[in-house]
Amino acid sequence: MKFGKEFAAQMVQEWRDAYMDYNSLKTVLKDIVRIRQRSVSTPVMAASTSKSSLKRKVSLYRAFSGLTSRHRSSPRKNEDEVILVHAVEQQEGADGHYQTMFLMSSDTGGEYELVFFRRLDDEFNKVLNFYKMKVQEVMDEANELTKQMDALIAVRINVDKPMVKFHFHGADLENLASNERKPGRQHMDVIQEIEMSAEGNLEEQNQNEIFENSGDNYRKGKGQKVSIQGSRPTSLDILDHVQINNVPPETPVSTLKGILMSTNSATSFGKKELRKAEELMTQAFTEFYRKLQILKSYCFLNLLAFSKIMKKYDKITSRNASKTYMAMVDKSYLGNSDEITRLMERVEATFIKHFANGNHRKGMKILRPKARRERHRITFSLGFFSGCSLALVVATVVLIHARNLLKSQGRTQYMDNMFPLYSLFGFIVLHMLMYSANIYFWRRYRVNYSFIFGFKQGTELGYRQVCLLSSVLAVLALVGVISNLDMEMDERTRSFGALTELVPLGLLTVVVLIIFCPFNIIYRSSRFILIQSAFHCLCAPLYKVTLQDFFLADQLTSQVQAFRSLEFYVCYYGWGDFKIRSNKCQGSGVYNSFYFVVAIVPYWMRFLQSLRRLIEEKDAMHGYNGLKYFSILVAVAMRTTHDLQKGMIWKIMAAVSSGVATIIATYWDIVIDWGLLRRDSKNPWLRDKLLVSNRSVYFVAMALNVVLRLAWMQSVLGFRDAPFLHRQALIAIVACLEIIRRGIWNFFRLENEHLNNVGKYRAFKSVPLPFHHDNDEDRNI
Structure with a gap:
């Protein structure tokens, strides 16, 4: 399959206009080929042939450069780069704008090559700006999911009430006493969960392993005391600033109750609310991970498309512009950013820990469902x-x-x-x-x-x-x-x-x-x-x-x-x-x-x-x-x-x-x-x-x-x-x-x-989140 068809087949169809227009750039390259073919005549071809043969004969007498001098600079390298293409990055806009300067517009068909690079720049800037916008959107959504997870953990602790014993210094004992909701209780109602960072050191990693084990214990064993070294407990004050979102009624009875009866504004956090919140968060994380996958695929496909079109340009024009242009692409935000990859790893770790009970295979099966195989x-x-x-x-x-x-x-x-x-x-x-x-x-x-x-x-x-x-x-x-007909006639x-x-x-x-x-047969x-x-x-x-x-x-x-x-x-x-x-x-x-x-x-x-x-x-x-x-x-x-x-x-x-x-x-x-x-x-x-x-x-x-x-x-x-x-x-x-x-x-x-x-570039379904914060200010919760 040609790359153009493969590129179109792997696109997110809702984002089609945001991808590089590979076919239009191929059309300009075809115009360049057509112009070059028209300008070629028999005398010119003969002269060029004799000239190239003379250059080859002269090259037989040049000094040998050696077999191991791979990185030795050639005296023609700078000259070739100046002749072919030079990438200029403008500093006008904060979002960055790239413009290519083509220095061989006086050659045969050079005006078409100039058009090609102008369109190429337009496509690259379009892709770059769209990618930046989408990355910013997922980062904002990641921050919101972080707040939602903090609220979910607080509700989970408030409902399950795990028996946890903390070891810390005397200065924190006062905090411990102030955080106990009921006098005389020997367990804590608050746990500040320490998430393992990708840049974390070994000590942080060990602390997280201790917490994960404690989390599994308080989910599995009721009332079991768990010793956590180095954890700093916080209060459940977050629940005072969080409300359960009004999820649309799911049954006719609940709908009729909402119409006939006045809704109670009091916020309650029980097992029913916890179970519903966990279901919504599972859906939210699954859909969010799918967004990250598609955004990562968007970046990869466009980088591959720019590489392919530049190689095709080099092949048609016998120039060496792809290295210079792709070096600029690789240094840009599109080719150099790793926020999406790091965020995907973070989402995987969080989902496996909190929604798959530490089962990596189960968690990844939910995050990455396999497509139905054609049998x-x-x-x-x-x-x-x-x-x-x-x-x-x-x-x-x-x-x-x-x-x-x-x-x-x-x-x-x-x-x-x-x-x-x-x-x-x-x-x-x-x-x-x-x-x-x-x-x-x-x-x-x-x-x-x-x-x-x-x-x-x-x-x-x-x-x-x-x-x-x-x-x-x-x-x-x-x-x-x-x-029926047979039984009637016989x-x-x-x-x-x-x-x-x-x-x-x-x-x-x-x-x-x-x-x-009810059985799992015939496409249940x-x-x-x-x-x-x-x-x-x-x-x-x-x-x-x-x-x-x-x-x-x-x-x-x-x-x-x-x-x-x-x-x-x-x-x-x-x-x-x-x-x-x-x-x-x-x-x-x-x-x-x-x-x-x-x-x-x-x-x-x-x-x-x-x-x-x-x-x-x-x-x-x-x-x-x-x-x-x-x-x-x-x-x-x-x-x-x-x-x-x-x-x-x-x-x-x-x-x-x-x-x-x-x-x-x-x-x-x-x-x-x-x-x-x-x-x-x-x-x-x-x-x-x-x-x-x-x-x-x-x-x-x-x-x-x-x-x-x-x-x-x-x-x-x-x-x-x-x-x-x-x-x-x-x-x-x-x-x-x-x-x-x-x-x-x-x-x-x-x-x-x-x-x-x-x-509308609408490629994902919106998943309602379970919690609503009273204010949008970032709080240390």
């Missing part, structure tokens, strides 16, 4: 089950055609009773296939979907895993369809009617059991994330809304027909006579009521989520988004009422509400969610930044979105009663079109979110 068995299984599903599709078509089932007497009965049961699995499989395609294209165009969704590093599913799950489900569903098994009708129910039971299976972490997000959607607005939650709620709005199929399962097997393949669901008032409710529940969840975000974030756009979902909710309600009761009035109301909702939703999809149709954009009627180079893809996607949005109008316009298609088949086709539209929407929605993160 060959996944690829093999995917190919096997995909082939099986295609073969079963062909077998089903052949079976229907061979037995002429489309014209049989039981066709209508089958479509009214069995088809809705099996169509549920078709909707799920199609949605999973679209999601796997989304993941494939997100990865291809380097959309950081795992960061956007908040997945834990190394646990996110790839497109192969999702496609494998969908192919396995497709095989099970198709096997059920074929077995004279020997026709008597087992109950068993025949229970096949789809058994398949649904297996799927539900797999989803809620991903299943639990799905269950958690679904529960948050159902409990909206009692949970804080994250992108992961409202993105799933958007997917559920495209699965209305799947929810109605689940309702039909309950009716068919609960109140229907499934043994003779008959049901009276359409005539049931309860069924019709739930048929109405199930259709509007997904849109109601999104409406409540928008209201929650409007209240918390104070952004009017969330209010407008809520109005959009409310208009869709009204349209769905009108269409469902028209579907159940008929009548011209309901048809007109359904048509008007659906038209208004379609226009609003289409505009919101394209302009707000996708960020397209910008008049002043560099790309006409799109947006300034595009991940897909072929701009026609965006126009095709917009056109498809409009067409597929209009698909739901068929229920109002009367296409549902088409003579060439059964009513249930047409419903399934429209539902599949909506799922396909949602899959297309998913890609461009996340692309726009990713580009917003890129514009």
Whole structure:
């Protein structure tokens, strides 16, 4: 792989604009090559050849410099350096600015080389300033984490109350007496933890080893006295200046309590608060360490890029400028600073001691989670089950055609009773296939979907895993369809009617059991994330809304027909006579009521989520988004009422509400969610930044979105009663079109979110800290 592609592949995509623009510098070098090639002619080449051969002959008679004189200065060295390039560091700005002076601009193509070094300086200064800014940010965050750790240790001691005995001089005995909170107590409530410094001497290191052992003892042994030599105890006065941060409610009960009951301002430090603080600090240290890793990688990649581009310049121009320029780069803050490396070592030592109980392997496993490995068995299984599903599709078509089932007497009965049961699995499989395609294209165009969704590093599913799950489900569903047809047609098994009708129910039971299976099989972490997000959607607005939650709620709005199929399962097997393949669901008032409710529940969840975000974030756009979902909710309600009761009035109301909702939703999809149709954009009627180079893809996607949005109008316009298609088949086709539209929407929605993160250089998630200090002044705590 060429370095340019490798460089782009290893970039932090949210920081793409802050990296050295390697491709633009390569373009200038290509211009230099082109100019040099144009200026070369045959006579000039002959003259240069004879001149070079003469120089070589003369060089044969020069004095031999010796084999061991590696560091002997050459009389031509200074001359070559003056001729090639000289780096000048300006002292105007406090942040430092570097400018290269090119002394050979009069040579052929020299003006292009001058342009090259000007751009090179611009790129270097851009990288340098960005790196300085990020280093300062992590240093400020490190100082805040230090304060948080001091407060955490104080709370830990206040809760655990270790029995610790200190040995110190008489002058400190008075401090000991003053620091005891309860008279007569033989143990201390305060320990000043001495962290081992990288420059510390052996005595400090031994003191830290003693403290680490004592810390492990007071965590493991209750009430055990520990002797600490040389430690200086301090008071727990820090707890008087620290409060527990108000973490957003995590349960519906806590949310309701926060609304109905007044909050108590008193600060309490108990085991519950300690456990929550330790969890938040673990997350904070993990995310902070990841920032340091990425910042260190940013520095290394850019240094390597500058080295590569200078070597390429030397090769093209036959000069020796890379040594001089890279010497300046190495002496700069970018190449000479070691704050990040030292801070990473410090974070590792602190995390292993305080959050891994001294277990180095456990601590580093948390700080450096391994990426999910692509296994060959996944690829093999995917190919096997995909082939099986295609073969079963062909077998089903052949079976229907061979037995002429489309014209049989039981066709209508089958479509009214069995088809809705099996169509549920078709909707799920199609949605999973679209999601796997989304993941494939997100990865291809380097959309950081795992960061956007908040997945834990190394646990996110790839497109192969999702496609494998969908192919396995497709095989099970198709096997059920074929077995159902076989048992129905075969004279020997026709008597087992109950068993025949229970096949789809058994398949649904297996799927539900797999989803809620507590064992660590079949991607348990991903299943639990799905269950958690679904529960948050159902409990909206009692949970804080994250992108992961409202993105799933958007997917559920495209699965209305799947929810109605689940309702039909309950009716068919609960109140229907499934043994003779008959049901009276359409005539049931309860069924019709739930048929109405199930259709509007997904849109109601999104409406409540928008209201929650409007209240918390104070952004009017969330209010407008809520109005959009409310208009869709009204349209769905009108269409469902028209579907159940008929009548011209309901048809007109359904048509008007659906038209208004379609226009609003289409505009919101394209302009707000996708960020397209910008008049002043560099790309006409799109947006300034595009991940897909072929701009026609965006126009095709917009056109498809409009067409597929209009698909739901068929229920109002009367296409549902088409003579060439059964009513249930047409419903399934429209539902599949909506799922396909949602899959297309998913890609461009996340692309726009990713580009917003890129514009703000937002590559890390914010982790709430457990403690809040009353003032920002640095205190000796």
